Amino acid sequence: MEMETTMNESVTILFPVILPVLAGLLLLAGKEPTRKNSLAWYTGTVLVVTALLSLGIICGREASFTLFFLTGRLPVYFHIDSVGKIFAAIVTVVWVLAGFFSFEYMKKEKETKRFFGYYLIGYGIVLALDFSGNLITFYAFYEMMTLLTMPLVLQERTRESIMAALKYMFYSFCGAYMVLFGLYFVYRYANTLSFTAKGVLDPALMEGQEGLLLLVAFFMILGFSVKAGMFPFHGWLPVAHPVAPAPASAVLSGIIAKAGVLGVIRVIFYVFGDDFLRGTWVQTVLLILSLVTVFMGSMLAYIEKGLKKRLAYSTVSQVSYILFGLFMMDASSVTGSLLHVVFHAFIKGGLFLCAGAIIYQTGKHQVEELSGIGKEMPVTIWCFTICSLALIGIPPASGFISKWYLCVGALHTGMPVFSWLGPVVLLVSALLTAGYLLPVTIQGFFVGKDYDYASLVKKEPVKMMVAPVLILTALALLLGIVPQGLLQSFSDIVAQML
Numbered sequence: 001m002e003m004e005t006t007m008n009e010s011v012t013i014l015f016p017v018i019l020p021v022l023a024g025l026l027l028l029a030g031k032e033p034t035r036k037n038s039l040a041w042y043t044g045t046v047l048v049v050t051a052l053l054s055l056g057i058i059c060g061r062e063a064s065f066t067l068f069f070l071t072g073r074l075p076v077y078f079h080i081d082s083v084g085k086i087f088a089a090i091v092t093v094v095w096v097l098a099g100f101f102s103f104e105y106m107k108k109e110k111e112t113k114r115f116f117g118y119y120l121i122g123y124g125i126v127l128a129l130d131f132s133g134n135l136i137t138f139y140a141f142y143e144m145m146t147l148l149t150m151p152l153v154l155q156e157r158t159r160e161s162i163m164a165a166l167k168y169m170f171y172s173f174c175g176a177y178m179v180l181f182g183l184y185f186v187y188r189y190a191n192t193l194s195f196t197a198k199g200v201l202d203p204a205l206m207e208g209q210e211g212l213l214l215l216v217a218f219f220m221i222l223g224f225s226v227k228a229g230m231f232p233f234h235g236w237l238p239v240a241h242p243v244a245p246a247p248a249s250a251v252l253s254g255i256i257a258k259a260g261v262l263g264v265i266r267v268i269f270y271v272f273g274d275d276f277l278r279g280t281w282v283q284t285v286l287l288i289l290s291l292v293t294v295f296m297g298s299m300l301a302y303i304e305k306g307l308k309k310r311l312a313y314s315t316v317s318q319v320s321y322i323l324f325g326l327f328m329m330d331a332s333s334v335t336g337s338l339l340h341v342v343f344h345a346f347i348k349g350g351l352f353l354c355a356g357a358i359i360y361q362t363g364k365h366q367v368e369e370l371s372g373i374g375k376e377m378p379v380t381i382w383c384f385t386i387c388s389l390a391l392i393g394i395p396p397a398s399g400f401i402s403k404w405y406l407c408v409g410a411l412h413t414g415m416p417v418f419s420w421l422g423p424v425v426l427l428v429s430a431l432l433t434a435g436y437l438l439p440v441t442i443q444g445f446f447v448g449k450d451y452d453y454a455s456l457v458k459k460e461p462v463k464m465m466v467a468p469v470l471i472l473t474a475l476a477l478l479l480g481i482v483p484q485g486l487l488q489s490f491s492d493i494v495a496q497m498l
Contacts, residue, residue: 012053012056012057012063013057013063013065013078013080013131014065014067014078015053016050016053016054016057016124016127017124017125017127017128017131018124019046019049019050019053019124020046020047020050020120020121020123020124020127021120021121021124021125023042023046023120024116024117024118024119024120024121024122024124025117025121027039027042027043027113027116027117027120028113028114028117028118030113032113033113037103039103039112039113039116040103042116043099043103043116043119043120044099044100044103046120047095047096047099047100047120047123048096050092050123050124050127051092051096054088054089054091054092054127055089055092057080057085057088057131058080058085058088058089058092060080062079062080062081063079063080064077064078064079064080064133065077065078065079066078070136073187073193074136074193075134075136075137076136076137076140077132077133077134077137077194078128078131078132078133078137079131079132079133079134079194079195080131081133081195082489082492082493082496083262083265083266083493083497084130084131084132085130086338086341086342086490086493087130087258087262087341088127088130088131089342090254090255090258090341090342090345090346091123091126091127091130091255092127093345093346093475094250094251094254094255094345094346094349094472095122095123095126095251095255097349097353097468097471097472098247098248098250098251098349098353098468099119099123099247100464100467100468101246101247101250101353101356101464101465101468101469102115102116102119102245102247103464104360104461104462104464104465105245105246105247105356105357105360105465106245106247108360109155109156109245110156110157111155111157114151114155115151115152115155115245115248118148118149118151118152119152119247119248121148122145122148122149122152122251125141125144125145125148125149126145126255126256126259128141128144129141129142129145129259129262130262133194133195134192134193134194134195135183135186135193135195135266135271136183136193138195138263138266139176139179139180139183142176142179142227142259142263143173143176145256145259146168146169146172146173146176147169149251149252149256150165150168150169151165152244152245152248152251152252153165153168153240153243153244153248153252154243155244155245155248156243156245158243160243161243161244163239164236164239164240164243164244165240167235167236167239167240168236168239168240170236171226171233171235171236172226172227172236174223174226174233175222175223175224175225175226175227175233175260176223177223178219178220178222178223178226179219179220179223179224179263181216181219181220181223182216182217182219182220182223182267183220185212185213185216186200186201186216186220186271188205189201189202189205189206189209189213190202190205190271195266195270195271196270197269197270197496197497198269198273198275199269199270199271199272199273199275199276200270200271201213201271201272201273201276210276213272213276214276214277214280214281214282217267217268217271217272217276217277217282218282218285218286220267220271221264221267221268221282221286222286223263224260224261224263224264224267225260225264225286225289225323226260227256227257227259227260227263228257228258228260228261228264228319228320228322228323229257229260229293229297229315229316229319229320230289230290230293230319230320230323231289231292231293231296231320232289234293234296234297234316237252237257237312237315237316238300238304238309238312238313238316240252240312241253241308241309241311241312241315241352242306242308242309242312245356246308246352246353246355246356246357246359246360247353247356249308249311249312249352249355249356250348250349250352250353250356251349253311253312253315253348253349253352254344254345254346254348254349254352255345257315257319258319258322258341258345260319261319261322261323261326261337261341264323264326265326265497268326268327268329269497269498270497274329274497274498277329278329283327283329286323286327287324287327287328287418287422290320290323290324290327291320291324291418291421291422291425293316293317293320293323294317294320294321294324294425294426294429295317295425295428295429296316296317297313297314297315297316297317297318297320297429298313298314298317298428298429298432298433298436299432300313300316301313301314301316301317301432301433301436302432302435302436304436305366305367305368306365306366306367307355307358307359307364307365307366307367307370307440308352308355308359308365310367310436311348311351311352311355314348314351314391314433314436314437315348317429317433318340318344318348318391319344321337321340321344321402321403321406321426321429322337322340322341322344323337324337324406324410324422324426325337325340325405325406325409325410328409328410328413328415328418328422329413329498330409330410330412330413331409331491331494331495331498332405332406332408332409332412333405333406333408333409333410333412333413334409334494334497334498335405335409335487335490335491335494336402336403336404336405336406336407336408336409337402337406338490338493338494339398339401339402339405339483339486339487339490340399340402340403340406342398342479342486343390343398343399343401343402343476343479343480344391344399344402346398346472346475346476346479347387347390347391347398347399347472347476348387348391349472350383350384350387350469350472350473350476351384351387351388351391351437353465353468353469353472354380354381354383354384354387354469355384356465357377357380357461357465357466357469358370358373358377358380360461360465361376361377361459361460361461362376362377362459367439367440367443368443370440370443370444371443371444371447372443372444372447372456373440373443373444374441374444374445374447375444375445375447375456376456376457376458376459376460377458377459377460377461378460379460379466379470380460380461380466380469381440381441381444381445383469383470383472383473384440384441384444385438385441386473386476386477387472387473387476388433388434388437388438388440388441390476390477390480391433391437392430392433392434392437392438393430393433395480396477396480396481397476397477397480398475398476398477398478398479398480398483399476399480400480401479401480401483401487403426403430406422406426407422407423407426410422410423411423
């Protein structure tokens with residue numbers, strides 16, 4: 001009886017995965033609804049129920065479930081651990097809020113049934129990725145995620161969106177094949193493919209093969225870093241984000257890019273182990289690439305004139321903050337990385353939804369066109385401003401906490417060059433972040449005496465669009481004011497990883 005109860009509890013892992021996938025498939029297979037708002041009601045109900053199921057699992061104890069075996073040693077295996085819970089939690093918050101924002105936003109778009117169908121499927125697949133318990137399961141859902149979120153990029157079916165979707169798919173597949181290359185070797189030299197803190201390599205089998213396995217680890221980490229937008233494989237991200245509808249851009253930036261981060265975490269800390277990689281050429285090269293990406297992404301965002309594309313380049317830079325902390329492999333820096341995973345998801349989700357609200361209400365896409373926008377949409381632009389300050393790292397907003405831990409971790413390692421170069425690059429990037437985000441606020445509110453107040457028309461979007469933005473903005477601010485709970489939890493998780 002006890003075994004049966006455990007089995008029933010374990011099967012519940014699949015409920016928040018299966019529900020949105022089946023609901024999305026039914027939506028795609030059915031006819032276009034004729035009743036007004038029926039798509040919103042259907043999608044909203046599925047999102048809320050899935051979120052409740054997910055939160056129940058996230059707040060519960062660790063659980064495992066084997067679905068079936070591909071071969072004798074390759075099970076499709078799910079396991080709820082602390083790291084997976086972090087990513088599943090941010091997926092749920094951002095995916096649901098962006099989904100509710102989209103109910104109004106998509107009224108101006110065509111083929112909304114297709115959008116909401118793939119949006120629901122994508123939610124289930126990303127949750128399955130977070131709940132994956134071994135490398136083969138993770139890889140399978142990682143590939144599915146690419147295929148099933150690509151339609152969100154080509155939603156508008158313009159030549160630009162089609163080319164962007166193809167670029168997204170090409171880059172993602174190239175990265176995934178690097179991982180697949182490494183998977184064969186891990187299977188050969190590991191005791192198991194199940195994610196295990198400190199790594200799974202068998203010391204007896206890997207003896208004399210350390211050089212080969214370092215190369216394998218490098219390709220696997222680089223492969224997952226493609227989705228995270230790290231140089232030199234960042235090209236898909238600033239192309240795909242601007243052409244997608246704003247709610248899709250929010251999840252692409254806040255969530256999909258983090259799937260690559262989760263892959264990096266699994267490879268470094270749960271497959272090879274940080275002790276195997278620390279102090280090697282692999283760590284050195286990855287640190288160089290991450291810092292190059294941080295600076296390059298900030299510079300490209302600074303000179304970019306398009307609002308959504310500027311935010312996309314910002315994502316290139318900010319996600320590599322996370323990678324830099326992981327590659328330092330220090331307790332403080334890894335804690336900072338996990339914090340920035342959470343904070344960046346809420347901040348960038350809020351910024352992209354603000355950009356979507358501006359585009360939806362005014363049709364303006366260029367930063368230089370936004371003079372006076374703060375007078376027309378004060379709530380939206382105040383939210384944009386608070387999220388911007390959080391991303392820059394101005395206390396007490398959340399970004400300050402994560403960047404503090406990243407810099408402290410880098411200094412603590414005492415690594416030649418990187419212990420001081422890392423904080424310097426992060427500081428320069430923060431200044432550039434202020435340079436490309438705050439002009440929207442300055443132009444929006446400080447319009448000068450020549451502004452035509454007589455013709456001012458308020459253009460604040462409807463409550464269904466404003467509410468998700470307000471929630472994400474509140475999270476971006478409050479998690480910086482009261483970070484103690486997250487800090488304690490993440491410190492405990494990192495202690496298990498290192």
